[in-house]
Amino acid sequence: MTHPADHTADDILDALDPEQREVAASPSGPMVVLAGAGTGKTRAITHRIAYGVRAGAYQPQRVLAVTFTARAAGEMRTRLRDLGVVGVQARTFHSAALRQLHYFWPQAIGGAAPEILGHKAPAVGEAVGRVGMRMNRSEMRDIAAEIEWSKVSLLTPETYPAAARRARREPPGMDLTAMARLISAYEDVKGERGVIDFEDVLLLTVGILEERGDIAQTVRNQYRHFVVDEYQDVNALQQRLLDLWLGDRGDICVVGDPAQTIYSFTGATPQHLLRFTDTHPGAATVRLVRNYRSTPQILSLANKLLTGPSGQRRGGAVELVAQREAGPQPELTVLDDDPAEAGWVADRITKLVAQGRPLREIAVLFRTNGQSEALEAALSDADVPYLVKGGERFFSRKEVREAVLLLRGAARTDDGSKSLPHLVADVLGGMGWHEDAPASSGAVRARWESLKALVDLSTRLEATSPQARLPDLVRDLDERIAAQHAPAVEGVTLASLHAAKGLEWDVVFLTGCSDGLLPIMMAEGPEEIEEERRLMYVGVTRAREVLHLSWSRARTPGAKGTRRVSRFLDQASGILGEGARSTPKRASGSRGSRGLKSSRPRVCKGCGTELGTAKERASGRCPDCPPTYDEATFERLRSWRLTVSKAASVPAFVVFTDATLEAIAEAEPAGQRELAAISGVGPRKLTLYADQVLAVIGGADPDEVAEAAVGEPED
Known part of the structure; x- marks a missing residue:
């Protein structure tokens, strides 16, 4: 067996497919790699670095590879080490900037760099009080996210309102001018405390490099070659920092997939990726299209999602070419309501496990965290262990724990004068919950969804046990909580579509494939709708072998079925059947024609x-x-x-x-x-x-x- 240190440059290239080889074999000069899902982009760029080192084009210590998560940076370092390359810096943007900030602060400013806020909440809370507002925790989380967006978009309190208006931002409970005042107050609070936040790490590094040419030159002397992964997720602030690192040189390779741009709400934009050849004239463009993850049947559906009515590819996406053997066709199933959908998922998973499929190779994906309650309950009832990825278990969420305490207290005084769902709604009203969903997304919407799930739980209990009262609901909740805290060595993964990005499983259940969830009802305008389409694409391309899509006609049992299947599946009716059409063809005399009018869009x-x-x-x-x-x-x-x-x-x-x-x-x-x-x-x-x-x-x-x-x- 050849030791990694003995790998020659040719050995490194021999391990690649033709397109990956094209990426690796030209280690110098600007290059943009449009890498579809599952096409081996990390393999291509790590082999590019390794080949550059082995061929003498790079010194390892002069290479900076940048990505967005510590996990991805760690994987890149491991792969380089396996290729016999050590000394390359593989870091996140923030990690690289923080290292430089601590190193250069004494020289540029004097003294030690400021302490970084562990959490924004205390400073945001003080700023809210200073401007005379009152907000709950969920609203303050959304305010913190809005502050982050303004900073990574390189906005000041003065320029924020106009930019936010153009971007159709909706901070909770205030207009854009008030939000600008709050941003200013937040900056004042930090200044008085002598601390900085996570975004300031990048902003201050940018400021030092812009104002101190000697320091900028030191950085450029250190790093001569750059690789940027997940380039579609770069925001304006990160791009400014990258430009300062690079200077007037052109040794940069960026890798990304415009079809997986799903973080625009944080300030990310694929435009840097799509316009790379404009900003770097003469840059080489390579498209990685060979997908090694999924079966041809799954990729056929994925490609359909990003194909317009006239056959054009949406948003610069590549068309994936399957490299695996054939597998089963993706299936689309419609159920009467959310609990029925969750029960169907649990039943199918139980059968898969009985057939020998490992739990860890099964995932259930959804658009909003509020959807997880029914799924968690169904899996618990079926004794299927599960793990929640990218978020707390439903009954561990703060608002749910508070609500359960309130319901437990109210159970002592339930006199039966109101129906169970109305009583639960009244109790949760004490937490500020309202029947009408908030127009905004983010933490406020997630909190509403969690509490709405408890109301729905009471509706289901009343439907199955008409005499049930609040003490019965509390006992049911206690049993569910106890069941979900049972220890499990492994389990089915439950994850939102955002949390699932970068992961993959043999079997994927993509739930909630209906308009209102995919796309989410708050999505406004063509750009936001297209981002929702890309979210579904990300979900589909997580599956290796088996893909089940499902949706339900109504939220609760007995409710009128007013939902329709997601419009994104219209193009896939040839794969999934006529049930995938959001606007079904009218069939004269059809027994199902009664429901066609309500399913047509206004x-x-x-x-x-x-x-x-x-x-x-x-x-x-x-x-x-x-x-x-x-x-x-x-x-x-x-x-x-x-x-x-x-x-x-x-x-x-x-x-x-x-x-x-x-x-x-x-x-x-x-x-x-x-x-x-x-x-x-x-x-x-x-x-x-x-x-x-x-x-x-x-x-x-x-x-x-x-x-x-x-x-x-x-x-």
Whole structure:
């Protein structure tokens, strides 16, 4: 057996396929590698480095390989070591920047570098208090994420509002100007404490390299050759740092897959990858298309997902070519409701395990963390051990633990005067939960989904045991909690699609393949819809041998089945069958024609274009058509909403979303019946706000109307 140190340059190239060999055999000069899922990109770039060292083009200590996770950096170092190459720096952006910051701070600034905040929450909480706001923990997590986005996008408090407006950012419970003030207050808090955050590590390193040419030259003398993995996930700040490291040289190889860009909400953009040949004229382009992970049947579906109606590839994605032997066709299954879907998944997994399939080679993927409760419950009921990837177990989440405590306390005083689901909703209302879903995503939405899952649990219990009361629900919850904490050596992996990126399993169950989940209902506009499509693509390409896709017609048992299959599967009906069509072909005399009308998408009343997002459907108008409502009425309604939300200490969208206010302003209802017919105005909101809304529409002063209602009970 040849020792790694004895590998020649030719030995290293001989281990590669033709496209990987093309990457490795040209170690000098700029190169962009468009690497499809499962095509061996890490193998290609580590062999490129190893070949460069063996051929004498590189000194190992002069190479900096950058990636996005410590796990990926560790894997790169291991592979290089196996190839007999030591001394190459393989680090994350933050790790490399932090090392330089500590080294150069005494020279550039003097003294030791500032301490880094372990968590943003305390500083964010103090900043929230300074600007006179009140927020819960979930909202503050979303605020911290918004601060991070502003910093990696190279924005200041002054430039944030305009940029955030263009990006359609929606910080929880405030307008963009207020968010800018909060960002400024957060920076003041850090300055007074003498600390920096994670993003500051990059910002300060950029500042030193920009202001101190001598230090920048020292870095450039140290690192002559660069490799950047997952380049589609680079944000503006990381690109600025990379440009400063590189200087005017061209020895850089970037590797990425535009089809796996799923972190745009954090500031990542594939444009640096797609425009690399513009910024580096003469750069070589190599496409890795040979997929070694999945069967031809799975890849056929994956390729369909990224193929437009006219046959063009979406967003610069490569078309994958299978290298494995044939396997079973992917299957699409529709169930009546979420618990039925979860039970079906658990049943199929039980059969797979009985056939000898290892638990660790099975994964169940979903779009939102709130979907995991039903899946966890079904797997527990079936005695199937499981592990939750990228998040806490459902009953370990803070909001769920708090809710269970409240329900346990309320169980002592349950007098049977309300139905079980209504009682649970009332109890959770004490935590700020509302029946209407928040318009924003992030931690606020995840918290709502978790609490909604508990309400749904009570609905299911009442359906199976009509006499059940709150003590019965608490006992059921205790049993579920105990079952999920049972020790397990290995288990089925439960993961969100975001957490699943970079992983793979023999068998994958991709659940929730319906509009509203894939794409998620908060996705607004073509770019966000396309990112949701890429999320489904990531899920599909995690499977090696077996792929099951599923969706349910309704959320809870007995509810009306209003969902439709994900529009992303339309192109795959030739693989998955006619059930994959979100707009089924009408069949005259068909027994199933009764449901066709509700499954057809709504269209813009202005131009007839299909409305693809919840906001568009609520307003009945696409983004390209001008408003048909009276803008003065809309602004009065917004003013009223702001006063009401502040008085109730809830985000504005909890009262009414902008889309609902637009619909109200357009309809100008004259009474409660007309108001109730508007999408987004449910029975509870009708009770709470009907008189106020009608008064504002009638011309009353919005602030006076809201202030007159302050103090009235909500229920």
